[in-house]
Amino acid sequence: MSAASTAEPAFVAKTKTGRVTDFVDQRVGGSGILREFGRKVFPDHWSFMFGEVALYSFVILLLSGTFLTFFFDPSMAETHYDGSYVPLKGVEMSVAYSSSLDISFDIRGGLFMRQVHHWAALLFVASIAVHMLRVFFTGAFRKPREMNWVVGGVLLILAMAAGFTGYSLPDDLLSGNGLRIIDGVIKSIPVIGTYISFFLFGGEFPGTAVIGRLYMLHILLVPALILLMIVLHLFMVVVHKHTQYPGPGRNDNNVVGYPLGPVYAAKAGGFFFIVFGVLALMAGFFTINPIWNYGPYDPSPVSAGTQPDWYIGFVDGALRLMPGTFGDWQVEQTWLGFVFSFNVLLPALVPAGILFTVMFMYPWIERWVTKDDREHHVLDRPRNAPTRTAIGMAGFVWYCVMWAAAGSDLIATHFSVSLNDVTYWLRALFFIGPIIAFIVTKRVALALQRKDREIALHGRETGRIVRLPHGEFIEVHAPLDEYKRYKLVGFESPQVLPAVPNEHGVVTRKEKRRAFLSKWFFEDRVAPATPAELEAAHGHGHEAVEAPEAAKSLSH
Amino acid sequence: MKALSQKRRHPLAAIALLLMGLLITGGLYAVATTVNEAKASTTSYSADDVEEGGKLFAANCATCHGMGASGSEAGPSLVGVGAASVDFQVGTGRMPMQMNGPQAMKKPVQFNDEQTRQLAAYVASLGAGPAIPEEGLLDEGGDAAAGGELFRVNCAMCHNAAAAGGALTRGKFAPALADVSGKHIYEAMVTGPQNMPVFSDSNITPEDKRDIITFLKQIETTGSPGGADLGSLGPVAEGLFVWVAGLGVIIAFTIWLTSRTS
Numbered sequence: 001m002s003a004a005s006t007a008e009p010a011f012v013a014k015t016k017t018g019r020v021t022d023f024v025d026q027r028v029g030g031s032g033i034l035r036e037f038g039r040k041v042f043p044d045h046w047s048f049m050f051g052e053v054a055l056y057s058f059v060i061l062l063l064s065g066t067f068l069t070f071f072f073d074p075s076m077a078e079t080h081y082d083g084s085y086v087p088l089k090g091v092e093m094s095v096a097y098s099s100s101l102d103i104s105f106d107i108r109g110g111l112f113m114r115q116v117h118h119w120a121a122l123l124f125v126a127s128i129a130v131h132m133l134r135v136f137f138t139g140a141f142r143k144p145r146e147m148n149w150v151v152g153g154v155l156l157i158l159a160m161a162a163g164f165t166g167y168s169l170p171d172d173l174l175s176g177n178g179l180r181i182i183d184g185v186i187k188s189i190p191v192i193g194t195y196i197s198f199f200l201f202g203g204e205f206p207g208t209a210v211i212g213r214l215y216m217l218h219i220l221l222v223p224a225l226i227l228l229m230i231v232l233h234l235f236m237v238v239v240h241k242h243t244q245y246p247g248p249g250r251n252d253n254n255v256v257g258y259p260l261g262p263v264y265a266a267k268a269g270g271f272f273f274i275v276f277g278v279l280a281l282m283a284g285f286f287t288i289n290p291i292w293n294y295g296p297y298d299p300s301p302v303s304a305g306t307q308p309d310w311y312i313g314f315v316d317g318a319l320r321l322m323p324g325t326f327g328d329w330q331v332e333q334t335w336l337g338f339v340f341s342f343n344v345l346l347p348a349l350v351p352a353g354i355l356f357t358v359m360f361m362y363p364w365i366e367r368w369v370t371k372d373d374r375e376h377h378v379l380d381r382p383r384n385a386p387t388r389t390a391i392g393m394a395g396f397v398w399y400c401v402m403w404a405a406a407g408s409d410l411i412a413t414h415f416s417v418s419l420n421d422v423t424y425w426l427r428a429l430f431f432i433g434p435i436i437a438f439i440v441t442k443r444v445a446l447a448l449q450r451k452d453r454e455i456a457l458h459g460r461e462t463g464r465i466v467r468l469p470h471g472e473f474i475e476v477h478a479p480l481d482e483y484k485r486y487k488l489v490g491f492e493s494p495q496v497l498p499a500v501p502n503e504h505g506v507v508t509r510k511e512k513r514r515a516f517l518s519k520w521f522f523e524d525r526v527a528p529a530t531p532a533e534l535e536a537a538h539g540h541g542h543e544a545v546e547a548p549e550a551a552k553s554l555s556h
Numbered sequence: 557m558k559a560l561s562q563k564r565r566h567p568l569a570a571i572a573l574l575l576m577g578l579l580i581t582g583g584l585y586a587v588a589t590t591v592n593e594a595k596a597s598t599t600s601y602s603a604d605d606v607e608e609g610g611k612l613f614a615a616n617c618a619t620c621h622g623m624g625a626s627g628s629e630a631g632p633s634l635v636g637v638g639a640a641s642v643d644f645q646v647g648t649g650r651m652p653m654q655m656n657g658p659q660a661m662k663k664p665v666q667f668n669d670e671q672t673r674q675l676a677a678y679v680a681s682l683g684a685g686p687a688i689p690e691e692g693l694l695d696e697g698g699d700a701a702a703g704g705e706l707f708r709v710n711c712a713m714c715h716n717a718a719a720a721g722g723a724l725t726r727g728k729f730a731p732a733l734a735d736v737s738g739k740h741i742y743e744a745m746v747t748g749p750q751n752m753p754v755f756s757d758s759n760i761t762p763e764d765k766r767d768i769i770t771f772l773k774q775i776e777t778t779g780s781p782g783g784a785d786l787g788s789l790g791p792v793a794e795g796l797f798v799w800v801a802g803l804g805v806i807i808a809f810t811i812w813l814t815s816r817t818s
Contacts, residue, residue, distance in 0.1 A: 044814045044816070045814055046807065046810035046811045046813070046814045047810075048814075049810040049813070049814070050810075053806055053810075085781075086700060086701075086774065086778075087700045087701060087704050087771055087774050087775055087778070088701055088704065089700075089701045090701050091701050091704070091705060104781070104782075105781070111781065111782055115782055115783075119798065119802065122794065122795065122798040122802070123798055123802050123803070123806075126798055126799055126802070126803055127803070127806075130803065173708065173712075173717060174717070174790065174791075267813055270813075271809070271810075271813060274806070274809050274813075275806060278802065278805050278806055278809075279802075282797075282798075282801075282802055283783075284783065285783045285784060286782075286783045286784050286786060286797065287780050287781075287782035287783050287784065287785050287786065288782070288794050289791075289794070290718070290780065290781075290782055290785065290788070292781070293717050293718035293775070293788065294717045294718075295704060295705070295708045295717060298708070298709075300709060301708045301709050301712055301713065301717075302712075302713050303708070303712040303713065303716055303717035304712065304713055304714050304715060304716040304717075304721070304722025304723070304730065305716045305720065305722050305789055305790050305792075306790070307790055307791045307792050308791060309791045309794070309795065310791065310792075310794070310795025310798070310799070313791075313792075313795065406792070407792040408723075409722060409723035410723070410789060410792050410793075412723040412727070412729070413721060413722065413723045413729050416727070417727065418658070418725075418726045418727035419723045419724070419725055419726070419727070420725055420726050
């Protein structure tokens with residue numbers, strides 16, 4: 001072997017660049033990696049790009065955030081402002097707030113960078129949320145991607161944590177109010193709450209330590225964890241390959257699309273600059289978090305219209321919806337000389353807890369109910385999984401009700417309605433909104449499936465009315481071409497799986513529960529048109545006009 | 557002295573003593589503090605103004621406020637509300653009120669300056685009350701930074717830190733303060749229109765009020781250093797913007813990037 005390889009003349013690159021590249025390649029094996037990655041195929045669909053938007057937002061966050069760390073000072077020491085913003089001249093404030101103001105007014109490009117950073121943060125979490133909605137509603141979380149779904153959920157929580165710790169750093173009145181609410185939520189935890197709060201703030205709120213601590217979390221721990229999770233996430237994407245929408249020639253064993261190199265590399269590279277450009281334009285033309293309006297943090301004032309950034313809004317909204325009393329019964333109770341603030345604890349932790357628990361567990365719930373252990377690389381159209389889509393919409397509406405409640409005061413002023421009425425309606429919707437959403441979504445999905453079935457079997461309505469010799473009028477239906485028909489019939493439709501006994505011949509209680517859920521999921525399913533049905537409907541489709549008895553079956 | 561000592565066990569002695577004590581404390585307090593004294597400045601109005609104002613009042617206001625401004629079921633008595641109150645309510649168009657509702661809405665002003673002055677003169681003549689502030693307090697020459705601190709502590713919980721307004725209970729609201737004249741801001745503070753509390757001169761001194769007006773006018777003229785302010789409504793407006801405009805534009809780009817040229 002070695003004799004053979006020495007006999008071959010060694011490859012020598014012709015140009016200098018070529019020789020350098022070859023030198024590097026022989027040592028790191030880049031061409032092999034490039035060959036492997038460059039051949040990875042990605043399917044083309046706009047809804048597959050939100051993860052990319054999140055990734056690019058994160059890169060922009062790292063770049064703009066690094067710039068901000070050059071000038072930000074997280075000290076809570078007291079100082080008197082001496083910068084160029086006149087309405088705050090000489091006002092006593094923390095060094096953190098003062099340095100944030102200096103970044104905004106006295107450092108070249110500072111305000112722009114602050115605004116890029118903050119807009120990118122909002123877009124980062126928003127694109128993660130939309131990405132997760134896409135993954136959920138198309139069933140992309142199914143085997144083998146359950147763990148990647150969990151990693152994505154962890155990324156969402158980390159993104160919220162990154163956002164909240166960053167929001168608090170300028171030590172302005174708005175963010176201080178937000179911290180105070182967090183402090184209240186922590187203190188409402190029975191028994192240990194006060195201790196945790198004193199530990200976090202280094203004494204009674206607000207103390208002199210919290211900004212520095214949040215800063216360390218914000219620039220060190222949270223981004224490091226996000227980076228780690230992104231690596232895991234992308235690694236699993238490469239291992240699993242990308243999912244694809246159903247279509248002719250697409251199945252669980254292939255991926256139809258373009259290779260990464262050169263098409264997707266170019267598209268992705270260009271897309272980074274598009275996201276950067278959109279964020280830069282937003283930062284250049286639209287104010288975000290005008291900290292100079294809010295003034296330095298002082299525990300006594302609370303401004304009207306105080307809200308958290310959008311991704312924490314649903315928790316704030318739940319707090320706003322919670323009544324303090326039910327009739328004469330106080331939600332805040334004193335037991336054995338200890339105060340239990342359930343009016344804060346319940347809304348702050350329970351809805352978020354339910355949302356995230358169901359979200360993390362959903363892939364396993366569906367896997368258990370359907371007993372489906374196969375790999376899925378072809379996505380579901382949302383209508384073809386009516387119960388899942390309806391569950392997703394119920395959760396989405398529940399979230400949106402709480403989210404809207406965080407802006408209840410602005411809804412009241414901008415639509416000239418009573419703040420109390422907004423709260424009452426949202427309280428009612430908190431309970432009935434998800435139920436209505438579930439029922440409506442499921443009915444719409446089933447109706448769309450029936451429509452699909454109808455079109456697959458009988459073709460498209462042409463709007464051409466024909467009168468038959470014996471006087472009857474029919475509308476001529478045009479048959480679909482095979483590609484379009486495939487989309488309407490080529491999907492999986494799980495059926496109800498009744499309870500089966502285990503190896504001991506016993507139907508366990510758990511199995512009964514599973515069977516009940518299976519019935520609830522799939523009992524009213526609309527089955528896709530089978531080849532036999534298609535054949536029966538289609539055999540006489542073309543001669544519809546000539547054959548009256550066939551035309552009857554078409555026109556019903 | 558003997559007579560006094562003899563009567564010291566009289567059943568009414570305790571009451572008389574209490575009454576005396578209250579009168580002395582009250583009297584001393586009234587003498588010592590003059591800041592809360594209602595400043596009636598009827599002197600600057602002529603008898604003619606008062607008479608004309610009375611006619612205007614009878615024709616336009618008496619339906620609700622009653623003849624002689626003594627009040628009725630439809631409107632409160634205006635005796636003692638002062639000229640400042642009339643100048644604010646009529647001068648901003650809130651009065652005459654368009655319709656009943658959670659609070660009187662601002663609308664195009666119904667009377668000219670002369671008529672407003674006459675109405676104010678008439679109401680001021682009925683009883684002492686806050687007067688229209690002097691020009692010197694409205695010149696926006698105060699300390700904006702001090703005014704900002706006062707504003708955040710006293711006003712921002714209803715009017716928003718950027719004076720963009722906010723919601724109150726049951727359809728009431730604190731209005732945005734942009735484009736409100738310094739005079740009307742001052743008058744609102746001393747008379748407490750609608751649901752606003754009165755900020756008397758012992759609570760916020762006239763000089764402090766001047767600082768607040770200076771601050772409000774300064775942030776109004778400074779504008780928004782960071783670009784369009786999205787209504788100064790805080791994170792809700794920002795969230796709405798990033799979801800609708802930011803994501804909207806990006807989705808348009810994703811559709812463009814993944815569309816095939818066929």
